[in-house]
Amino acid sequence: MTDFDYIIVGAGSAGSVLAARLSESGTARVLLLEAGDAEPLPLMAVPPAWPALEGTSANWGGHSVPQTAAGDRTVSVPRGRALGGSSTINAMSFMRGHPSSYHGWSYDDLLPYFKRNENLSGIADRDPAIRGMHGPLRVGPAVTRHPLSTAFLEAVTEVGRPVVRDYSSGLREGFGWADLSIADGRRSDAATAYLLPAKDRANLDIRTGVLVHRLLFAGERCTGVEYRAGDGPLTTASAAREVVVSAGAIGSPQLLMLSGIGPAADLRRHGIPVRADVPAVGRNLQDHPLSGVVYEAARTVPPAANNHGEVQGAVRSRDGLDGPDLQIMMVDVPLRRDGLDGPELDRGYTIGVSVMTPHSRGSVRLADARPGSTPLVDPGYYTAPEDLEAMVRGLRIARELGDTTALKDWRSREAQPGDRDLYEYARDNLRPYNHFAGTCRMGDDPGSVVDGELRVRGVTGLRVVDASVMPSLPSGNTNATVYAIAERASDLIAGSGA
Ligand SMILES: Cc1cc2nc3c(=O)[nH]c(=O)nc-3n(C[C@H](O)[C@H](O)[C@H](O)COP(=O)(O)OP(=O)(O)OC[C@H]3O[C@@H](n4cnc5c(N)ncnc54)[C@H](O)[C@@H]3O)c2cc1C
Known part of the structure; x- marks a missing residue:
């Protein structure tokens, strides 16, 4: 008997959508694991205070490697660590990119899901044919x-x-x-929009303060995860259907590599047994x-x-x-x-x-084989x-x-x-715009990390769903697109019967 049907790693923008949607039917048993705390920081609700959140426990922290084409300086690499992930510390600009900037899943593929995410009811000049009026996330100018x-x-x-x-x-x-993910003077984020209304469902188990160390496999099939809550013992949880990694553009490639999925030579250098040689894991990092x-x-x-x-x-x-x-x-x-x-x-x-359509590409590589270490992040600006x-x-x-x-x-x-x-x-x-993406690139080609349904190549029972699957950045700030990707992925996952 497995513990859950789905295990989702990371309760950020994408993971929160998935947890809420996959548990909606009341039948599928869903476990959501998040490294950050359960309680939001009061500052998160105060829109103009967002820059101060970088100095709090809700940011993983860390810096890039020196940027050789940008003065050889390092830049900070903020990313959220909380229920709601980066959506709880971000700058709340809310927009889609221009259709020409979408690759992999097109703007039209995502349109129903952009709409499913957002709620613009009562906002003048917003056309319901292209904008959402009933989604969980309240936004507006x-x-x-x-x-x-x-x-x-x-x-x-x-x-x-x-x-x-x-x-x-x-x-x-x-x-x-621009629309802002602000309503009634307060931040709208993934936790308040998706998790708060879902958290009391009997079939949804949300565990916070939990660091996922690695993915577990039986042969080629991903069967669960190994994690630790605080200083507690290593614990395992198993999934009958799928494990979904939504740990963000830095965390997702890191977890795949710690689990033996990535560039074989790099993994061996860190003493990690190779499960699938997927050289593209961690490559193709982008930011604006x-x-x-x-x-x-x-x-x-x-x-x-x-x-x-x-x-x-x-x-x-x-x-x-x-x-x-x-x-x-x-x-x-x-x-x-x-x-x-x-x-x-x-x-x-x-x-x-x-x-907004950068050609530069960088990488996320392991610094060492310890879960929780800050990886080597090179946006390649x-x-x-x-x-x-x-x-x-x-x-x-x-x-x-x-x-x-x-x-x-x-x-x-x-x-x-x-x-x-x-x-x-x-x-x-030069400053980072904090729109990190691309490190588990979606594609039809065998060199991509995930296929067109976000399944990880070389194994079964495992998907990645977050900013890392974008082949290239949209020409707008990323959060709206991450939400739409996760909304679409939830339909694919729920409908796959895997
Ligand atoms: C400071 C800042 C400002 C930004 N401003 C904007 C903006 O104004 N507009 C906009 O559109 N976008 C903005 N962004 C970007 C946007 O917020 C992100 O693109 C989006 O939130 C990414 O969603 P995600 O689901 O891919 O990752 P995240 O939301 O980062 O979620 C990943 C989650 O996984 C958890 N996690 C990672 N590893 C593990 C592990 N091993 N075990 C357990 N949990 C783990 C993390 O704690 C986190 O909660 C900003 C980002 C930042 C950091």
Whole structure:
């Protein structure tokens, strides 16, 4: 007799959706295992406080390896460790990418699932044909608007760029009020939207403070997991149907490798017996590089009520592209890397720029064979020179917007980059956008980690469902796409009879 039908590793954006959907029928026995704590931190509910969450127990912490094409500095690699995972510490921008940026599962494949996740009822200008009105996650644009966001949209019009409705659909190019995963002034996250309503189901067992050490196998079949709660003994749990790994773009490849699924030579080097030689595990790591033009304000910038990024734009850096490759946004704080000169928090603002279809690829590799170790994370920022080119073009667009009459009353001076060379500046003032993805890539080719139904190659009874399965990043912030991937995966899993 097995303990459960499904075991889900990781209660993040994806794992929370899966746990709620797979237990919905009341029959399948579901175990959800999460390393983080059961109780949310009070700060999680306070949207403008989100940057402070990086310094709390809800972040796994850790840094990248030195970024050779970006000043040889390391960058922080935040990722959530809590019920709700990264959705509880993220910046709450909520949007889809442009259809041209979806590979593997297309925008149209995901459309019903984007809609199933979100709840925009009561929000004007949202078309129910393409947006969800009844999903568990409440989202919508800023209710209390920051005056810098309003002035920025006037700047957009002044330079002749389009202002669009429903920017977050991913279908519109131009600037607009982005949807935020904020409702009634509080964060909406995977835990509150999916787990809270499901947690008392008799067939759903949620265990927190639990680190999964490895996956267990009988022959080729994944039969369960080995885990430890705090300092307690190693414990096992078995699954009659499937184990689903939803440990995120860093945690999922790490757990596969610790379980013997990955590049054989690397695994042997760490003394891990090889179960399946899948060289692509941990490869193809991607993030959107983030920079921007930082201004010293002519007056005190009022405190934000939302996430510091209410208005955003999807822009093409040049002709001949399939879709927008830049995101340009008003950030109501002076955003820059640690140590870089600039104004105090309430005396500056930023026109942020991110490259949304990066060509650079990096990796996640094991540092050692201990579960819970921080792996070697290399996002490989700017290793593809075209990403740096796109960033520099974006900085020029940001500067044009920043120099407008619409922002004259706010602007004292350009604090960064000032008279610095834009290429040197872009490499120096690089921040992670924390949209890590791609390390368990989905594909039809034998070189991919999971197939088109997210089943891990080389074994049975095992899927990966989270940001790691994306072959490439969508040209929008990732959370909405992760939710949609998990919603679709829950249908595949429930319908597979595996
Ligand atoms: C600081 C920050 C800001 C961001 N801002 C935005 C934003 O504004 N908009 C947006 O769209 N996206 C944003 N993102 C990205 C977005 O939140 C993520 O892409 C998304 O949440 C990833 O979901 P996931 O399910 O793949 O992983 P996660 O949500 O990270 O979930 C993985 C879960 O697995 C658990 N876990 C891992 N390993 C183990 C193990 N061995 N045993 C047990 N549990 C384990 C983790 O604790 C975690 O809870 C941000 C991310 C961060 C970190």
